[in-house]
Amino acid sequence: MSNPSMPVLESFTRIWPNLEAAHEKAMRSASALLSCRDDLLALLTRVATYSSARDELLRSIGALTGAPWELARNRPPQLARLSVFLPSNNILYSYALFGLIPALYCDQVIIRPSARFRDTAYAVHKLIGSRLDPDLAQRIKMIEISRRQFRPVCAESDAVVFTGRPSQAYDTMNDVGDRPLFLAIGSGPNPLIVGPRTDPGAACRAILRARLHNSGQDSLCPDVIFVHRLRLDAIVEQLRAELSVLTVGARSWPDTVLTPLVHDDAVNSAAEFLAANADHVVSGGEVDPERLLVEPSLLVFPEGAGFHPPELFSPVFCIVPYEDPEMLREWARSPEELERGMYVAALGEPRLTGETLGTAVISRNATALDVEDGNQPFGGYGVHASSIRRDGRLIGRPLLLSAEAGLRQSVITGPLR
CATH class of the missing domain: 3.40.309.10 (Aldehyde Dehydrogenase; Chain A, domain 2)
Known part of the structure; x- marks a missing residue:
């Protein structure tokens, strides 16, 4: 007897080859966050109010459950390494967007936490890692290193997500060279x-x-x-x-x-x-x-x-x-x-x-x-708000890592790795 779900799965495979495995890992990651929600909230309230920490937890779970749709839509290639400058606020949500979801299509995600809240970021990383799918957990590494020391690591990466001041974004972009896909995420007045x-x-x-x-x-x-x-x-x-x-x-x-x-x-x-x-x-x-x-x-x-x-x-x-x-x-x-x-x-x-x-x-x-939706492009068109490197300069536009990786793959010859 034929399985009626097989045509659907085959269709998804044609959309993005690793979608079935990514779906399973993303759902297990969302379950992992739920299973340790009280411990996560205790960690996050070191630096955030309870209500904003709870909002951050729910947004992170929502982004993970939406990740299969995001990847099927954007078809990112398999990247060998992603390097991430983790911001000092929204630690869990940023960890989900720039760590957990990219690990579905990156062999290695190396995260440098903000020095200001390094201890909290490490505690979140350790707590979540103990409950993740083992294959996913081993792909995400958090390192204690200065910004300057992290730049050579970024230079050997397929993609870099930078969060911080615009002047630092320009300096980092120039230091890491032309190879990596470079995304800079800043801020704006949001009137x-x-x-x-x-x-x-x-x-x-x-x-x-x-x-x-x-x-x-x-x-x-x-x-x-x-x-x-x-x-x-x-x-x-x-x-x-x-x-x-x-x-x-x-x-x-x-x-x-x-x-x-x-x-x-x-x-x-x-x-x-x-x-x-x-x-x-x-x-x-x-x-x-x-x-x-x-x-x-x-x-x-x-x-x-x-x-x-x-x-x-x-x-x-x-x-x-x-x-x-x-x-x-x-x-x-x-x-x-x-x-x-x-x-x-x-x-x-x-x-x-x-x-x-x-x-x-x-x-x-x-x-x-x-x-705000973690599975959709983030930001505006201001170069200091959200920007990507194109032809040696930063161009302002809303950003989503999987979409930018998929777009870059569609216009170059051969894989990124």
Whole structure:
């Protein structure tokens, strides 16, 4: 008797030869994360709030269960070695995206964790590795090595995923030479736009959820909020009321929203920013460097296209009013924002048409955190947000490693390895 599933499996094999094995390993990896979820959350809450750590765990499981679809769609070649600069935030999610999923089509994945949170990254790696499919586990290696020492390892790799500052991305790209596929993942201001057709209550909930994710310590948190003048007073008053009742809690408490920040650089940067812009502070503004605390702070700036915030990485809310969306377009066309265009969330602003604002990808009536999908390209078209090497220079565009590897294989002669 014939097996009715065989034509389906044969069809998948034609789509991507290793899909059946990859599917089994990906599902076992997702199960591994679930089986040690309490231990993982205990590790992640060293550096993240419980709610953001739980979100990270669920996103990681979702990406793993979606990995077979991703690989069937993008058909990446088998790579001999991938080298990864693991970022300092979203340790588990980054480990899933740049470690567990690539190990399905890479013989070896070498990960260098950020020195800032090396101990937590190693603990996560050790815990997950003990529960993975043995073949998958032996492919992933984490090493303690300086950035400079890691570069020769990268030079001998088929692909490199770099996370860090743009200047370091350029230096690393030049140091590793032309051989590897080179992906650079940075950050952007991810503005949130509150248009005239937005309910103020719903807008405030979206703003608070986006800005206070992990107490503001996430690269997708909005560093600037553009509010239409018809909604400005209502938004400012409601945010002031909401921020005034926030209290500081432990990162391990499930209902904690506001916690001490995890490194003093973010505290010092917030203190400098608040001091430099003291005239615009309407609530909050205090910083306690010894306790690593930044008070939830609300600032309202004058209307105009001249405000270009740094990456704040703290619970600081910067509001800029607007009336004509042309001001938003002018802001997005500035040289600073063209370089770092990532995402922009447009709530209730139908006059912004098209898929992008400058180089930032528009998500309509949803924040960047709402639309993030680990099996889809990440980022925008700003070269400092997400970029890939093409002809000796970095080109900004949304990135997904399997898609870039598959695309490169389709335009070169012979395999990468």
